[in-house]
Amino acid sequence: MSIEQITKAIGDESRKKILDLLTVGELPATALFEQFEYAAPTISRHLSVLKEAGLVNTRREGVFIYYSLNKETFKELEEWLEAFVPVKIKVKQERTERATSPRPPKKENTFDKFQSEF
Template sequence: MQVESIAKALGDESRRKIVELLKDGELPASTIFEQFNYAAPTISRHLSVLKEAGIVNTRRNGVFIYYSLEKQALEVIYNWLAPLLGIAAEKPKATPKERSSKPKVKVETNPFEKFQSEF
């Protein structure tokens, strides 16, 4: 993901509105189309530009296409702008490592051993 392609994709007001719609989570294409007074092919083109820039992801469920934000693309822009604005850029978070725990060995005892020793 390059800053240029992301910035170019976000340069259009309609595409910025789509990004704002997706900030709260995944939406089907039909819901996005309803928010505009443009023809569906126009919005489809805007969604394609956002997808090509890596700003949105798609997921197909049957005949429906769902769109969601790819936050890593927005982080690229943020990290580029942060030094210019005097903000410390966020460092990528390390993924938590799994603890290697040894499986507990269960010692099997015969419940009748206790009684056998009494006889």
């Protein structure tokens, strides 16, 4: 898929909402339709645009169609966007992630507690 097609698909608020909903995992079309006040054919068209851009995968099970995110396309988009992110920001982000990562709690030394009581 072309980056232009991907970015056009992501540029619509309704399609962004669909992508957000799919971050929890695969969902049937009916579950997606319920999240909007639009008619089903309108949402169906949005889903078609996302599928044509390669952002979602479909799986048919009987009469139901299930949608899920196509992670490969998002990786492709991420790789393309990396060229626009300065190295300085990437390094700063990595430092921040390391600094905010949870640290294991200090183990209490029972001997130290015993010593402080005297």
